[in-house]
Every structure is written in structure tokens, then in C-alpha cells.
Amino acid sequence: MESGSSFKDGHGGNVWRLARESGNSWQTVLDFSANINPLGFPAGLKETILNYLPTITHYPDPECQALREKLAQLHRIGLENIIVGNGSTELLHLLPRALKLQQGLIIEPAFSEYEKGLRYNGTRPHFLELSEADGFQLDLAEFEEKLNGMEIVFLANPSNPTGQVWERSVLEDLLLLCYHNGAFLLVDEAFIDFLDQPERVSLTPLLNQWDNLLVLRSFTKFYAIPGLRLGYLVGNRRIIRRMRERQEPWSVNLLAQVVGQELLVDQDDFIQRSRILIKEERAFLAAELGRLDSIKIYPSQANFLLLRLTQNDLNATTLAQELVQRKLLIRDCSNFRGLNNFYFRIAVRTRPENEVLIAALKEILT
Ligand SMILES: Cc1ncc(COP(=O)(O)O)c(C=O)c1O
Structure with missing residues (x-):
């Protein structure tokens, strides 16, 4: 260069x-x-892809049924609580479009597709910028103030780009505030598998408890398949149904679907x-x-x-x-x-x- x-x-x-x-x-x-x-x-993926290569003469399953069944078992939730996407980014763009959201709040600094997903789909983005001077920590009172009129809040755990982790108790406080304001909380756990003990902070065990919780996951980072594109969103079945109705057909390719299934066992x-x-x-x-x-x-x-x-x-x-x-x-x-x-x-x-x-x-x- x-x-x-x-x-x-x-x-x-x-x-x-x-x-x-x-x-x-x-x-x-x-x-x-x-x-x-x-x-x-993981080493086994190459063989899986080669084995399934002949099947690309067929369309992929538009329901991603087999993968969703495995995800339902993993997270102990219903099939109807899961949507799979062509990378989690597809779902960040589909969500505001499917729900016709008007206003959304993003905890910044953050992955830029939250903002783009909102903006490009007619939703007005609002921002709560965490500052270095405060150690990128959130002030609950400020959060509550910003929440007024919001239909959804986006944050990542661990945060990208800071790498900080939100403790579950803090997220529960945010969930409660969101609940009282009629807002969803979308927690992006794209990097959570890299933590020592992800089960300590992941919000997936709370899915059955909170109707306003959405958890976004990606296979991309931890399983090193960004080129294949695979992610999913879990949460409220009404929201998931609306998203699935409006998702483009066959957006998750066949090889990604089988690889996803393999990645959920014996890793x-x-x-x-x-x-x-x-x-x-x-x-x-x-x-x-x-x-x-x-x-x-x-x-x-x-x-x-x-x-x-x-x-x-x-x-x-x-x-x-x-x-x-x-x-x-x-x-x-x-x-x-x-x-x-x-x-x-x-x-x-x-x-x-x-x-x-x-x-x-x-x-x-x-
Ligand atoms: C925080 C965060 N969430 C989600 C994504 C999207 O990942 P993918 O669309 O590959 O699943 C990224 C990608 O950089 C990210 O940094």
C-alpha cells in the first residue's frame, strides 16, 4: 500500500x-x-461442510427448525421464542422494521449497527454516552431519565468496544426500569462465550421471567465463522413471531444451519x-x-x-x-x-x- x-x-x-x-x-x-x-x-466443521455440500442443490429450511430445536433445548425456552438470522446483524435491522419502532436508546460507545438498524428503518435513535471519566459506568438516574418515551434499549454484554462486563444485578435493575417504562431491553451477548464464566452474567436464564427481555447471540466471534453468517435472537414470542413473518425467506443458508447445529454439541x-x-x-x-x-x-x-x-x-x-x-x-x-x-x-x-x-x-x- x-x-x-x-x-x-x-x-x-x-x-x-x-x-x-x-x-x-x-x-x-x-x-x-x-x-x-x-x-x-472447531476442527469438525470442515467435514460437516463437505458432507453437506451436495445438499446446497436444495433451498435451506426457511424455518431453521432443527437449529431452533437445539437452541430451545439449550436455553430452555420454546421454539416460538427463537429467530435465527444471517448473522446477528440481520436481526438488528429486522427488529425495528418488523416492530415499526419509533424511538430507541443506545448505550454508547457501541456496535454501530444498532444505530444503523434503527435509523435505516425509520426509528429515531437516542444515545446515552458513557464517559471515560466515569470509567464507562452507567448512572441509573440518568438512564431512567433517558428512558422516557423509548420503546427499546440496546446494550452489549460484554460491551464492545470497552470489553467491560455488566453484572446481572445491574441488568436486572435496567430490566425493571425498562419494564415500568414499557420498553424492551436488548442485550447483545455476541462476545459472551469468551468470558471465563458466561453463565454468571448471561441473561438467557431470565428469558422466561421477563417479557421485555431480548437476548442477541452470534456464532461469528467465538466459533470463528464470520464468513458463514449465523446469529439468533431469543425472547418474547410475540416479537419473535412478527420478526419471523417479516424476515426474508431463506436468509440463513443451509451450511450455516448445519454448522450451527454441530456447534451446539460437544464443544x-x-x-x-x-x-x-x-x-x-x-x-x-x-x-x-x-x-x-x-x-x-x-x-x-x-x-x-x-x-x-x-x-x-x-x-x-x-x-x-x-x-x-x-x-x-x-x-x-x-x-x-x-x-x-x-x-x-x-x-x-x-x-x-x-x-x-x-x-x-x-x-x-x-
Ligand atoms: C457487539 C456486536 N454485536 C453483533 C455483531 C454482529 O455480528 P454478526 O452479524 O457477525 O453475528 C458484532 C460484530 O462486530 C458486534 O461487535
Whole structure:
């Protein structure tokens, strides 16, 4: 890539564009901008895909029945409480459209598709920006104030991009406030499987208890299949029915459906190995990068770290450009609401990969 060329993307993970613009093959790019499990997908998936390849001469099951049955068992909920999507992003766009929502609140900084899903479907987005000065913590009174007139609230647990975890008791407080205001709470658990003990904070066990709770899940990150596209939303059957009625037919492809089913059984070893790796490597990255005076690192329990450049002579956009020259992608966070162009995010990857990034950052920043 020519120096000075401006590689920038609304999301992380666009290795294709970097490859195209730099004239290199995408395999040579080390991607720290998308937060995907560095172990790759579980070994058995290749065989599953090959076995099912001949069946792509058929349309996929538009009901995603077999996968929904497995998800119903897993979460101990009814089939009618589950909708599967072509990635969880499809569902973020379908929801406001299907429900004809007028007003929605987003706890920021956050994944930008919450806002786009609302905006592009005629819903007015409102924002509650958590600030660094408050440690990105939520003030309940401010939340309650903002809730007035809202039909839905979006937040992610763990949060992207901060990596912070919302404790279940706090989320229950939010659920109660939402309930009294006639609002739904959508908790996006796209990264929850990377936590040491996701069962401690996931809200899926509360689904039978709260009618205004929606939980969004993705197979993309933890099972490293962003290219296949698979996610789901669980919650209130009336909402799910309206979404399913308005979902485009066959949006979840056949291979994604069978892979999803396989991922719901016997993955204990993969799950444990992934969690151990992420914990160790997150600590390693934080310790090594913590030696640099010009970086502040925010505490994260997820498979990524939010960082801020503390000296004014270099911003994250320029840093990202410099790293692109070395075929390294990081996520410049300047387009997150509530952050600015001194923030960036890096995924936790394997030791040799992390060492490459650390060396490059040390060279640029010292
Ligand atoms: C917080 C969060 N939720 C959801 C998604 C969407 O994931 P997918 O559409 O691949 O399921 C992302 C992707 O970056 C994300 O960061």
C-alpha cells in the first residue's frame, strides 16, 4: 500500500479491502481489527461442510427448525421464542422494521449497527454516552431519565468496544426500569462465550421471567465463522413471531444451519481451550503494552482491548495507517460515539501474532 493512502473502514475485519488496495494476498494480513477467536473454527466443521455440500442443490429450511430445536433445548425456552438470522446483524435491522419502532436508546460507545438498524428503518435513535471519566459506568438516574418515551434499549454484554462486563444485578435493575417504562431491553451477548464464566452474567436464564427481555447471540466471534453468517435472537414470542413473518425467506443458508447445529454439541474442549488462550494472551498483551508510556489500556474481560494514545502527536487513525504498511489491521475507534481519534481496539490473538503487533507498536511508539 502506498504511504499516505487512507485505509479506513466502518467496521473491523476488512482484510479484502486491505489486500485489494495493497496488492497483497489477504492471507498475509494479520487482523487485530475484528474480534474473532484466534483458534479458528472447531476442527469438525470442515467435514460437516463437505458432507453437506451436495445438499446446497436444495433451498435451506426457511424455518431453521432443527437449529431452533437445539437452541430451545439449550436455553430452555420454546421454539416460538427463537429467530435465527444471517448473522446477528440481520436481526438488528429486522427488529425495528418488523416492530415499526419509533424511538430507541443506545448505550454508547457501541456496535454501530444498532444505530444503523434503527435509523435505516425509520426509528429515531437516542444515545446515552458513557464517559471515560466515569470509567464507562452507567448512572441509573440518568438512564431512567433517558428512558422516557423509548420503546427499546440496546446494550452489549460484554460491551464492545470497552470489553467491560455488566453484572446481572445491574441488568436486572435496567430490566425493571425498562419494564415500568414499557420498553424492551436488548442485550447483545455476541462476545459472551469468551468470558471465563458466561453463565454468571448471561441473561438467557431470565428469558422466561421477563417479557421485555431480548437476548442477541452470534456464532461469528467465538466459533470463528464470520464468513458463514449465523446469529439468533431469543425472547418474547410475540416479537419473535412478527420478526419471523417479516424476515426474508431463506436468509440463513443451509451450511450455516448445519454448522450451527454441530456447534451446539460437544464443544467443551474447544470452549475451554479458547477461554484459557484468551485469558492468558489478554494479560500478556496488557502487560507488554502497559510498558509503553504513550498508551492507556482499559480493563477488559473480553477477547479484545480498548486502548487510548495519550500523547497528542499521534492519533489512532495515523497509527492504524502506519500499521497497515506492516500488514497489521487494528480498529481505529474514532467513529464510535463517545470516543475520539485517540482510541483504538485490538483483538486478542495467539502468542506469535500478539508478539508481532507488540513489536510493531513498540517501534512506532517509542
Ligand atoms: C457487539 C456486536 N454485536 C453483533 C455483531 C454482529 O455480528 P454478526 O452479524 O457477525 O453475528 C458484532 C460484530 O462486530 C458486534 O461487535
